[in-house]
Amino acid sequence: MSAAAAKSDGTRPVTPVSRYLWVLAALLTLLALTAGSALLKLGSLNTVLNLAISFAKTSLVMSIFMHSTQGRRLTFMVSLLGFIWLAILICFALSDFTTRAVIPAPW
């Protein structure tokens, strides 16, 4: 046995059907919530809310359907990698686009 796989044989217990169905119900409710809230006039809050709901749906899918939180911790960390790096890309690029017009420096 290798060092990395030493802990267990890696098989997780089988998730009950009801759990999957509950998640599906939750996902569809969240979908209804997004669609509904999009029709309300909330300004930029609309976008924030939409994205928050998207993240909620994502965590449901990742943790229950994809079992990202139930296996090894490594899997969980890897599952976040793409999102974190995408955040780096977007945030640093925005640091340029959102501060461009402000011209004179304060000193």
Add this chain to the structure above:
Amino acid sequence: MSDFTWLLTQASSLAPEVDALFWFMVVLCGTVALGVICAIVYFSIRYRRGSDADRSGEPAQSLPVELTWTLIPGVLFTGVFIWSLFLFVKMHTPPADSQTIYIVAKQWMWKAQHPGGQREINTLHVPLGVPIRLTMTSQDVIHSFYVPAFRVKQDVLPGRYTQLWFMATKLGHYELFCAEYCGLDHSRMGGQIVVLRPSAFAQWLEGHAGPATLAAQGAALYRAHGCSGCHGANASIHAPDLNGLYGRPVHLANGTQVIADDRYIRDSILLPDQHVVAGYQALMPSFAGQLSEEDLLAIIAYLKARSESSHEHD
């Protein structure tokens, strides 16, 4: 001018300051490099195989040592960064009393327009000791305006204005290069900056005066394209008054506030719905494709002139 000197000429007010940082870095990095190289050579000789140097008692790690050479470079780097920060901000901030000259780049030439309507190609005449601000744009691809003797460089982009400033401190002719790769004749897209005494510069301006000043050309375009029809005093359409607009903060319909600089005015003309002024309808049509980059610069110069005269009346 094109003699080779080991020290590059310093012909602008920024040049000595940039050079100070540059040589400081050369000395700092040189010292560190020399130190490391000396250490390597010394160890290599002292501890070469077969030498009788004492080799006992050396640990393979040491936290204090590691922290020393983590923190010392860290502190030095921070210092250099702060120095460079102040200089960089200065290089980015034209003094308030700068004179503006407009530059339009295209494959593969530089076109300059002075406020008085004088135009030149691949040369730029500037007065000694006067801060000059260049407002630049490109008709096609990205170019870069580079004057080594002034230590200034700025990319020139299509669809956007970028700016750069310098104050020449030495008479003479200086090389102008295009520093961003722009296609076939990138290496020939050069020219000269001619620094003249202010009196000689004034003379030069007079000698090269065009039929009309840039602002006057702008005024003509302003009428010809029907801007005055909406923005004029007795227009039937509800459009903002453009007197005094240049350099003033503008409230936009989306709640933000911007300074009406060259770029803002350019965008207002080409992409009018990008920032709609608070309290107005997005009625203005886009003039993209109808006005060349030079026309736009002329209109901006005209609006700027109007603002300057209206500020005087305040």
Add this chain to the structure above:
Amino acid sequence: MSTIEGSFWSHDYGLRAWLTTRDHKRIAILYALGITFYFFLGGAAATLIRLNLVEPTGALLSAENYNKAFTFHGVVMVWFFLIPSIPTTLGNFLLPLMIGARDVAFPRLNLASWYLYMLGGLFAVAALLAGGVDTGWTFYTPFSTMFSNTNVYLVVIGVFVTGFSSILTGVNFIVTIHTLRMPRLTWFRLPLFVWCMYAVSLVMVLATPVLAMTLALIALERLAHLGIFDPALGGDPLLFQHLFWFYSHPAVYIMILPAMGVVSEIIPCFVRRRIFGYRFMVYSILAITVIGFMVWGHHMFVAGQSMYASLLFSILSFVVAVPSAIKVFNWTATLRKGDISFEAPMLYALGFIGLFMLGGLTGLMLAAPALDIPLTDTYFVVAHFHYVMVGGSVMAYLGGIHYWWPKITGKLYSEGWARAAAILMFFGFNLTFFPQYILGYEGMPRRYHAYLPHFQVLNVLSSAGASILALAYLLPVAYLLWSLRAGRAAGNNPWQARGLEWQTTSPPPQENFLSAPTVGEAYAYDEAAP
């Protein structure tokens, strides 16, 4: 040919056996062939560049051909030579050996990566044959999308395909290191080379998709005038630059991290000491990997990027230099109280430290935006990156080839020739590229087909250096090939090195280890060999 018998070389004969092999060692050899080919192809382009620049008027090539020459040089050297160089050859060969595994985790995927690499390379060569490309290796828009009428599609497809090869190699290595280590081979017992392979795989996996998609968008813009990067249609050319450098700055760490790994193996071996500050070496590898993703904007200081963003990227560029500093100091400290001998690999490694340091320090100057304004897009930058890439990575690559050559082939090369080549390379290199620092400071812009006469002296020096360099690169080809025929048998561990790869036979058998190797701490040069 007794050493070859029973090794992976003789496991199976014939072209078919090689082209369908899943043995990581054979795949490494296949890669090495491709990579050497592309190095000399890129070198041929460099030869044209340097010949052309002997004369201020650039009489040898037309402006158009000159532009194609440096574009081809950059594209080939970056994507088809340097990025795959160490990971796919030394990495592929050694990674499983160093962790005591029988192969990488996904051998078939490994072979697929090689095919993708070759396919991508074919596209690049096809672009050359079809007349070349003239966008520069950076493909800046709108030039590359709307103005260039050369074979942008072919090159973009080539790089895109090779990108997948990188990604698959990265996935493979990450999984291999996580799951196939020997029992008791814990993370902090891994050789630094393995750590560097791990880090580099992460960068490949996280950065390369961005490049691939960005290049796909370039192709779409050309095809359908999308306008995302074209200001004439409302797009933003700086968006392209952000996306491109989000990949391409981390890519420079793809090039340097493996080199650092190689040097970290060579130095302890020829100094007979444990590497100084092992843990800090590991931490700095990880720091470079992560922070390296947050500095890309230092390529855009004069591009029209916001001043505030420039300052942010600038400070982070200084921060990312600190771990490199730690590494340089630790290598130097390893020499202290050692028992140093100067075989060829060690000469390369020492050359690496010096040249990488000079390149890195000038990188530091460029990271200060106030200095970057005059220096960017001049030969100062060209000198900077050749110091780190050629003086750094290529030196280390050659050092690694020499160090592991006996392991890979079972033969010893001529030590005298090898030292001569290393020294010649060092001097040729400095003569080629040091003058370029001065040229850059004097204001000579890069990518210039012709230049002002007063730059000529330095350019001639540089070209003279390049011819020495060319000779120095041809020498190893000769004596290494010769060693295959006439070299002495190397024995399993000619350098008395530690590390699991030295515990098997040279060359290793197809299944890597006939009996399980003994695991201990890395670089245990102060202990008796197992």
Add this chain to the structure above:
Amino acid sequence: MTAATDAACAPDADVHEQYDDATQQREAATLGMWVFLSTEILFFGVLFASYTILRILYPQGFAAASRHTDMLLGTIETAVLLTSSSLIALAVRAVRLDQNRVAAWLLAATATLGLSFLVMHGFEYYKEYTEHLIPAIDFMQPGPHSHAIELFFCLYYCITGFHSLHVAIGVVVISALAVRVCRGAYGAHRYTYPELTALYWHLVDIVWVFVYPLLYLVDRSG
């Protein structure tokens, strides 16, 4: 390199030579898949990053453009994908419980939902074609925000096109998998491949979960 010891493991014939045992092999494959999925996120990430930046440059234009998309179809498509995702999760569960027929049906249902997603997208594209909304093929939008709308639709087609490509690949792979599952190729001790396929499908779903509000719901109330 000991031989497989775990009783729960598959016969050794299934284990490739570089692995000690089936568990290790399965962990390697799963980890590999997850790493690959991160690269997928970054592939799409380029498009999302471009979207973010252009939307910040042209907020009104993007709002106007988004109103040209079909919110009803978009919402149904989202529901379809979410449902298919839970079906494939159930399918993997069934494989693990050796319920091969159930699993095969669930997979078939998943593939069918995926297919219907593609068909709905086809309708959308056709509708947009008739409304002159397809850049480079037939784009004609009068009015103030024409450029921004065009950019929005460029991204819209890049994103949904690339996503539909993923869906299409998924449909093919899942259909093939359904057949093999039905033939009993997988079971309680051999479910790595179905599980990896499911991971892929979930990721395709997750991407859509972000595409939906970003493309269909910008300023619907305006």
